[in-house]
Amino acid sequence: MMPELGKYAVEVLSAYGVTLLLLAGIVALSLRRDARVRRLLADQERRMGRVHE
Template structure:
């Protein structure tokens, strides 16, 4: 169900592609930061003797 984009098809589809790649990169960076922060929090809690 793709609309006829005519001579703009390459431009529009490449824009969608770039957007998807950038969104995937943001998700990956966010996930990596989440893992780093969670690990640091666990280490800090272990040093203070608290468990979560």
């Protein structure tokens, strides 16, 4: 299934690897921020006397 990359195999595979790492980082940061924002929102709602699930 792997196409023949010739003399550029290292560069192409490195680019794919870096791209996958960057995408994984973006997803991780997004999930981390989501958890933080949800926690802050729940705290704010609790202070305002609202109970929201």
